[in-house]
Amino acid sequence: MGAFTFKGGIHPYDGKDLSKDKPIKTVLPKGELVYPLSQHIGAPATPIVAKGDRVLKGQKIAEATGFVSANIHASVSGTVKTIEPRLTVTGTMINSIIIENDGLYEEVEYQNVKPLDALSKDEIRAMIKEAGIVGMGGAGFPTHVKLTPKDDNAIDYVIANCAECEPYLTSDYRRMLEEPEKIIGGMKATLKLFDKAKGILAVEDNKPDCIEKLKSLLQKEDNIEVVALKTKYPQGAERQLIYAATGRAINSSMLPADAGCVVNNVDTIVAIYMAVFEGKPLMHRIVTVTGNAIQDPRNFLVCTGTNYSELIEEAGGFKQEPAKMISGGPMMGFSIYNIDVPATKTSSALLCLTEDDVAKFEPSACINCGKCVEVCPGRIIPARLGDFAERNDEANFLKYDGLECCACGCCSFICPAKRHLTQSIKSMRLLVLANKKK
Numbered sequence: 006m007g008a009f010t011f012k013g014g015i016h017p018y019d020g021k022d023l024s025k026d027k028p029i030k031t032v033l034p035k036g037e038l039v040y041p042l043s044q045h046i047g048a049p050a051t052p053i054v055a056k057g058d059r060v061l062k063g064q065k066i067a068e069a070t071g072f073v074s075a076n077i078h079a080s081v082s083g084t085v086k087t088i089e090p091r092l093t094v095t096g097t098m099i100n101s102i103i104i105e106n107d108g109l110y111e112e113v114e115y116q117n118v119k120p121l122d123a124l125s126k127d128e129i130r131a132m133i134k135e136a137g138i139v140g141m142g143g144a145g146f147p148t149h150v151k152l153t154p155k156d157d158n159a160i161d162y163v164i165a166n167c168a169e170c171e172p173y174l175t176s177d178y179r180r181m182l183e184e185p186e187k188i189i190g191g192m193k194a195t196l197k198l199f200d201k202a203k204g205i206l207a208v209e210d211n212k213p214d215c216i217e218k219l220k221s222l223l224q225k226e227d228n229i230e231v232v233a234l235k236t237k238y239p240q241g242a243e244r245q246l247i248y249a250a251t252g253r254a255i256n257s258s259m260l261p262a263d264a265g266c267v268v269n270n271v272d273t274i275v276a277i278y279m280a281v282f283e284g285k286p287l288m289h290r291i292v293t294v295t296g297n298a299i300q301d302p303r304n305f306l307v308c309t310g311t312n313y314s315e316l317i318e319e320a321g322g323f324k325q326e327p328a329k330m331i332s333g334g335p336m337m338g339f340s341i342y343n344i345d346v347p348a349t350k351t352s353s354a355l356l357c358l359t360e361d362d363v364a365k366f367e368p369s370a371c372i373n374c375g376k377c378v379e380v381c382p383g384r385i386i387p388a389r390l391g392d393f394a395e396r397n398d399e400a401n402f403l404k405y406d407g408l409e410c411c412a413c414g415c416c417s418f419i420c421p422a423k424r425h426l427t428q429s430i431k432s433m434r435l436l437v438l439a440n441k442k443k
Contacts, residue, residue, distance in 0.1 A: 010235035011245040013382040015415050017238060017336070019211075020173040023302040024295045029179050031306045032319050034106055038310030039091050039347035040066065040077050041099040045145040047073030052102055058085045063113040063286055066102050069134070075147045075350075076137035079104055080288040080308035082111040094313075094332040094346045095339070101347075104310070115284040126157070126198050129281055136280035137287045137350075142166060142241075142270030143333060145351045148277070151269075152198055154262040160199040161265035162251055165192055165274050167208040167215070168234055168241035171334030174354050176291035177271040179304045181208070181215040185222055188271060191278035192229055195269065202267075204229035207250045211236040238336065239413040243268050245382050257408040272353075292348055294320045296357035298327035313344040313355055327357040329364075336414040366423035377416035377426060383409040387416035391426040394433035399440070402433055410434055 043049040050067035060066060060079045067077035083106045090098040118132075134149035154160060165188060169177040181188065192204045206223075208216050210233045219231045234240050234249050243261060246268060248254050253264040261268050269277070272290055279285045288309055295302035300321030307316065317323065331338040333354055344355075377387040385406050393402040407430060416426040 009232065010237060010240070010249050011382055012384065013380050013415065014237040014239065014245075015380050015418055016236075017172050017418060020295065021175050021178070023173065023297075023299075024293055024304055025175040025178050027303040029183055029291060029304045029306050030319070032308070032311065032316065033110075034081060034308050034311040035315060036106065036312060037086060038079075038081055038083075038104045038106055038308065039312070040079070040102040040104070040310045041091065041093050041347065041349060042067055042077065042101060043099050044077065044309075044349040044351060045075040045139040045147055047071065047075070047147060049100065050074060050077050052088055054085050054102065056085055056087050059083070060085060060104060061111050061113045063115065063288060065137075065286070066104075069137075069147075073147055073150055075139050076135060076286070077102070078137055078286040078288055080310055081106045082109050083107040092343060092346055093349070094341055094352065096341070118282060118284045121194060121197060121281065124197065124281070129194060129197055132280045132284070133277055135286070136276065138273060138276045138280060139287075139350050140270060141272035141276065141290055141350055141353070143337070143351050143353060148269070148273060151267060152195065154267070157199050158201055159265055160202045160262065160267055162205055162267070163192065163195050163199060163202050164205045164207055164246060164250055164266060164268045166241050166243075166246055166268055166270050167206050167212075168246060169212075169271075170209060170236075170238045170241040171336055171338075172238070173295050173356050174293050174334050175295075176293045176304050176353060178212060178215060180271050180275060180291060181212070182218065184275065185215075185218050187275045187278040189219070189222055189226075189229065190282055191274035191276070194277050194281040195267070195274070196228060199267070205250050206231045207234055207246055208232070209234050209236045209240055239382060239411070239415070242382065242411050242413055244411060287350060290348070290350060290352065292316060292352055293354040294357075295354065296327065296359075298323050298325050298357040298359045300324045307348050307352075309348060309350060311348045313346050313348060316348070316355060317344060317357075323357065325359050327359060329358045329361040331356040331358070336418070337412065368424045369422045371422055371424060374421060376419045376421065380415040380419050382413060382415065383411055385409050387426045387430060388424070390433075391416075391424060391429045394429040397433075399433075399437055402437060407434055408437065
């Protein structure tokens with residue numbers, strides 16, 4: 006096995022004490038629910054319902070368009086009000102199905118599922134595809150595509166990303182404590198797809214209770230193990246996680262499958278369990294609502310399509326008007342200006358802070374201290390790449406491996422000159438990739 010960590014990284018204030026010790030609370034939505042047709046990487050889903058239709062919880066309301074796409078299912082029963090563009094957490098207007106919740110939660114009859122041992126690989130992949138499962142750690146890549154590599158036999162490890170290294174987020178922690186059997190079941194279903202693969206539950210060592218619980222449940226399993234990783238940000242980033250857990254390295258031109266690995270987030274693994282063992286589609290996810298501006302920070306089991314404002318209300322509202330609201334965590338999330346947006350399959354957290362520290366920063370000239378190089382997990386030179394990005398120097402940006410940036414934010418966090426390195430490099434990286442596509 007590997008060294009259980011990686012070179013570089015930082016130790017920011019984690020803020021997890023705000024919500025980690027409170028059980029998951031189920032939230033039933035009150036008003037209309039909004040289902041954006043693009044909650045995933047790839048082609049938007051196509052509506053298969055129309056205005057005025059009555060739908061049931063669990064009913065498919067939009068169908069995948071092409072291989073890299075994902076189905077969408079209603080998370081409540083009710084009536085389709087309209088299909089129109091609606092604001093999302095990214096600040097963009099996306100065509101969405103609007104359903105008026107009737108409060109009855111009448112559910113479709115799910116097909117009886119066969120025991121896992123009786124299911125073929127094709128059947129498992131079909132169930133995952135039909136359930137509309139995507140990467141729920143934030144990327145939103147359709148899971149059935151990820152689980153269909155060129156060569157099944159080339160996969161040596163299936164890794165459950167249980168690190169949860171992003172500050173403030175505790176949804177995976179609560180899931181591991183409260184529903185570890187579903188994580189293990191989802192891992193078993195995934196391993197059924199790869200004959201030679203071994204399962205790894207990769208957990209940071211600041212979660213000893215989770216490690217102990219998972220190990221106790223796996224005593225009789227010889228194909229799944231718990232690996233305790235060193236607590237350090239960004240330990241849960243895909244490249245760093247693979248290296249720490251297996252000792253194998255990948256770069257920006259490779260997929261995890263090229264290193265014989267498949268990586269899934271905790272919530273994604275649980276969604277696989279629900280699809281394969283219970284025949285249910287992806288309709289819920291856990292969202293951490295937290296921050297020092299929140300009255301009662303905690304984790305909520307949320308119906309997809311639920312308005313963010315309802316989650317704030319469930320958390321007791323604001324105890325102080327937030328100066329900064331972030332969808333996701335403080336390191337890799339993004340600021341939002343409006344909470345009248347829906348929770349989607351990739352909504353991991355809503356962070357509300359009383360101070361906007363970043364807005365107070367006044368960037369100054371680089372002092373050549375080298376701290377950004379020390380902490381960079383991609384082993385690149387952020388200060389130099391930041392200069393190239395500011396000058397729009399694409400040639401040198403590529404020469405100095407700018408595409409290896411994973412946008413983790415370590416360089417911006419550590420920079421004494423308060424330079425916006427991550428933002429500059431990320432913007433330039435997107436420009437370079439767009440030019441390559443042309």
